[in-house]
Amino acid sequence: MIEYDTVIGIEIHCQLASQKKIFCQSENAFGNSPNYHIDPTCTGLPGALPVLNPKCVSLALRLALATDSAIAPRSSFDRKNYFYPDNPKGYQITQFRTPFCSEGKITLKSGKKIRIQRIQLEEDAGKSIHVGDASLLDYNRSGVGLIEIVSHPDISSPEEAIEYLKIIHNLVVHLEISDGNMEQGNFRADANVSIKPKGSPILGNRVEIKNVNSFKYLEKAVQYEVQRQARVLSEGQPIVQETRGFDSDKNETFSQRTKEDAQDYRYFPEPDLPDLLISEEWISSVKESMPELPQIRSLRYQDKYDLPVYDADLIASWKEGSQYFDNLLSRVSPQVTPKIVSNFYMAEILKIVKISQENKGTQEITEVPYPLDWAATILLETQKGKITGRLAKEVLDLSFEKNQDPKIIIQEKGFTVLDDPQAIEKVIIEITLKHSSEVKAYQEGKEKLFGFFVGQVMKVTAGKADPKVVNDILKKVLLGK
Amino acid sequence: MNSMKISQIQKMFSENPDLMTGFYENIFKNIESQNPEYNSITHVYPDIVKKRIEELSQIKNPQDYPLYGVPIVIKENIQKKNYSVQCASKILEGYLGQYDSTAVSSLEKSGAIIIGTANMDEFAMGSSNEYSIHGPVHNPFDKKRVSGGSSGGSAVSCALGFASVTLGSDTGGSVRQPAAFCGIYGYKPTYGRVSRYGLVAYGSSLDQISPFTTSVDDLDTVMKVIGQTDPKDATTLLHNYQGKKACDLAQIKVGIMPSLWSKGVDKSIVESINKTIEQMKKLGVTIKNIDIPTIHKCISTYYIIASAEASSNLARFDGVRYGYREENSQSIQELYTKSRSKGFGKEVKKRIMLGTFTLSQGHYDAFYEKGQQVRNYLKKEIAKAWDDVDFILLPTTPTLPFSIGEKCEDTLFMYLNDLFTVPANLTGIPAISCPMIEGDKETDLPIGLQFYAPYNEDEKLIGFAHALEQKQLFGHHRSDVFMNQGGL
Structure with missing residues (x-):
């Protein structure tokens, strides 16, 4: 049995959370009635022109900075031409020749670096909705800003692929670049997978796995694909360069389109947009206004509050949670020490979050489902000795369950401390x-x-x-x- | 006796707005009676105009509106809400503007009245205005001849006095060439001087909305209104057109390339030009021979770049959201293929195919990329010429207006008609076509004289043309053609 190396490259499409779309003035909003957030530019009416929204560039620059990338002082836009009903102009505006950002990197837990080949700005397409015989078109998403993040083929296992994806996902969410909601299609990933005999410098034919909408399925799809390719090669067959989808019922990838059907996108420079010039001043202003990264935040918790690494990492890993922690700490300081707040947060607040996730049946929780004031009350009352630590837990549980102010619960239940x-x-x-x-x-x-x-x-x-x-x-x- | 000159109309109506109603009734009557012969207008909007007059009559300080009550016709590829933007194509049959182009809103903010839309070559592709779903436009000097194109309808509408100013679009000469054929001024501003927002794109890196007028003063006035930076068009220049600069002819040096027009240019055109050059010399203008060798590569370069951009720009006309759709289609591919095959005319399809080919994998470098290199080279060559001269003089066209139907199938002839106009589009510089006072001796057909100026020197160019106009070098007016111009 020949041993193989797995070679994986990942392309991520991530919607930018700008208020307006990337080349026009329509709102970038999810959930309104179809074709509500549209205008002549993003529906491709005759004579309409694109104008770059600089806010999208600023958001994209955050990721460039966080991945230690080279930022091009001058980059440009191109047209990618193809016909599809959700592509109203007949072309997508993207950055083909010169992306604004290249050669970045992120570090996996193992210490291995995954290089990012390029990050480019582009626009999203609309949505086709098929109802019976009819196809309906919704252009609310058309023209929403996207960044495409293309990794080098540095990833050598499905596990590394998922770790890479999670790191990028964490970055875009923490840096408030994107909502990163995979279910809503804010964050989409394609994987290029190939295998080659162990140690061989020659890359095998690659297969692109597209349209997989969760980390879990992508991991399974890549795992399946690696095994499938090894089997094909062992049978003496060549790997067909193609695009494959993933069937989550069968846990299998399936052929969608071979290289022969590949489209010629006829890229050429977008004549309607001047070159994108990014000055040092622009980069510095982005740096200054950039939200804190998880790693940086964890260091802050360790240095400033003397929290153990475990506590600091755990709290810092969830953006909304760490904001909650920061606010809670500032409300109860200096009476309550950071370590007590940290214990309370990790043991009690995160427990509530978990219950909420289970109740809602989703991992996507965007805020701590317990009022900050109430949490502060419980901590302060405990500190004052009005309730004991053991009672504090009960008060919290009851208050969350009944959605009632813990003060009332303490009074009504006679939960006040017996200190006579x-x-x-x-x-x-x-x-x-x-x-x-x-x-x-x-x-x-x-x-x-x-x-x-x-x-x-x-x-x-x-x-x-x-x-x-x-x-x-x-x-x-x-x-x- | 009234005239169609902007300053006079503006003065007349701002002093007495009540005169507008009768004046516009008269215009529509003229159009109704004459348009069937010339076919320059495709749609008029008397009801909208009526409301517009009422609106304008309410204005308290009409004298502050530089185009108060001034009638304007726009090419059928410039958007005005609820006006036809058919682009003379079957594929946009019945399509009305969904919003106002920036040029139109600027004109209207200045008090202008848009009376209707003008015929054109389909999607501005053509040099004779024969490739139109509305049929050919007829030359006002000889109805059997072409108006020139692609903005033929706008040129003829201006020459016939249907409007004081008409707007066209100039991608490779589409305003200057018909201006030359119709004996009026046609001005292609510096690329980015006038907003393209709302102009249906043909070759985006070449297109400029460009006006036709019967005097340089009118050009100057209308450029002040439309020559403005626009946040909706990222390619507009950052500063506005400032108004023509005073010009001392004795200080001016003009470059000429006689060897360029010694071959392939009608003899009478060369003669007229030489005569005008002699007059210019008498006025103190210095004439210098210059050389721009790359000019010979311009036609092929132009057709590669314009067609490539067009193939992409016209992709949106796919039968999905608006315009002509072939209903009996089994698949989306079939819908695209049938709608576009039937919706577009022959010339447009030819250029889409050409552009699709030159952009395709394996050909891009040899064609589009090479074209851009030639373009950059040409820019440098022309930029060098400005070390020696202030302006460059060229014929506008190599021929007089030809007969309708005569050259329809002669693609090469048609494309070569743009020889002297395309360099200005490829390099983005401003260019003007002026009607020389003497036309062709035999036929009395008008002849255009063209000047190029350096990038961004619109004010200087218009000032120069104005100075020559003052010396009676221009203005090939014939009373039967320009009857509405002076005889309302």
Whole structure:
């Protein structure tokens, strides 16, 4: 059996989250009635012209900076000509000859670098909707800004492919370049897969896997494709250069179009748009206004708040979550320490998020589903000693479940801390009377039993007793002072 | 007696807006009676014009509107909302403008009245205005002859006095050549001087909306209105047309290339030009021989680039969203093929095929890329000429207006008719065609004289043409042709 190297390159199309489309003044918005966000330019009416929206360039520049890419001071646009009903002008405006950005890189966990060949600006197409015999066209998406991110064929396994994709996805979401919603088609990836005998410098024929709309399926498609190619080669057959789709029911790729059917796009320079000039000033202003990257944020958590690497990475990895954490921390500082907020966030808040995801049946959650004020209340009340840590969890769960202010819950449920020394002493004395043999054992040196007594007090007071007061009084009583 | 000159019309109506109604009734009457013979107008809009007159009558300070009440006709490829933008093609039959082009809104903001649309070669492809779904346009000097093209309808409408100003589009000479054939001024501004927003694109890197007038002053006035930077067209220049510059003819040096027109140019054209050159010398203008060798490569370069861009620009006419659609189609491919095969005329299809070929894989470098190189080379050559001269003088056309039907099938002849006009489009420089005072001796047909100026020197060029006009070098007016111009 010959061993093979897997060679994978990835092309990502990612919609830019600009307010307006890339070459016209229509809104870039999802979910309105069909053909609502349109104008002469993005529907290809006669005589309409494109004008570049600089906001799209600024967003795209964030990714160029985050991937340590070379930014071209002068780049240009080209027309890619093809006929399709959702392509109203008969051509797509893209950057074929000179993309604005090239030769970037990202680093995988293993330390391996994946090089990015180019990032180019272009426009999205509309949507064809097939209803029975009819085909309907919606141009709301037509002309929405896209970046196409093309990797070098540096990826050598399906796992690396998914890691690469997730890193890029994280970047575009954290940097607020894109909503990155795969279900809505904001973020689409195609994979070029080939195999070659281990160590051979000659690349095999590549197969492009297109139109796969989740990371999971893409991983499966690439896995299948690698095996299929090895099988074809072992049977002495050549690999056909082609485009393949993925059947998620069968977990198989299938042929869509061979190279012979490949279109000639007749690229040529877009005469309606002058060259795109990107100045140093423009790049600096993008740098200054750029949202924080997860890695940078994690470092900030470690340096400024002294959080452990595990905490810092976990909190920083989700953009909305880390914003929530930042806001919560600033609300409860300095009374509550960062580590307590971090524990609370990781254990309690993320638990709520997970429940929400399960309830909604989706991973796509764009905000923490629990009011910041309420979380701050719970932390502060705990800190003041109004409720115990154990009660805090219960209050939070109830408050989330009932969607009710934790203050009300604390009042109504009598969740306030029992910190009256006399009442606590009364409870303790009753317990020592009941457990006289344990008292004796304790007094004879079995100090471990202290915990037992605390547990009993908590049991009797339903966890409301202030642990500090309990400790003080319990010591006195047990030692007979 | 009234005239169609802008300044006089503007003055007359701003002093007395009530005169507009009668004046416009008269215009529409003239069009109704004369248009069947010339076929220069495709649609008129008397009802819209009526409303427009009412609107203009309400204006409190009409004297501040430089085109107050001035009648204008636009080529049928320039958008005005609810006006035909058929581009003389079956594929856009019945299609009306969905929005206003920037040129039209600028004109209207200045008080102009757009009365109708003009005939043209289909999608502005042609040099005789014979390739039109509306039929050929007839030359006002001899109805058996062509008007020139592709903006023939606009040229004839201006010459016949249907409007003070008419707009055409000039991609390779489509305004200057018919201006020469019809005895009027045709001006192609510097590329980017006038917004192309709303002009149906033919060759995007060459197209310019360009006016026809019967005087240089009118050209100057209309350029002040439409020669403005436009945020909707990223290729417009950053500053606006400032108005013609004063010109001292004794300080001017003009470059000529007699060897270029010694062959293949009608004798009478050469004679008229030489006569005008002598007059210019008498006025103190210095004449110098220059050489621009690459000019011989211009026609092939032009047809490669223009056709390539056209093949892409015309892809949107696919029968899907608007325009002609072949309903009996089983697949989207069939719908495309049938709609486009039937919707486009022969000349347009020829250029789409040519352009598709030159852009295709394996041919791009040999054709389109090479064409762009020639273009850059030509730019450098012409730029060098400006070290020695202020303007370059050329005939506008190598021939007099030919007979309708005579050259229809002679593609090479037609393409060569653009020989002297395309270099200005390829290099983006401004160029004007002026009607020389003496036409052809035998037929009295008009002859155009053309000047090029450096890039961005529109004001200087118009100032120069104005100075020559003042010295009576231009204006081949014949009362029977220009009867409406002076005799309303």
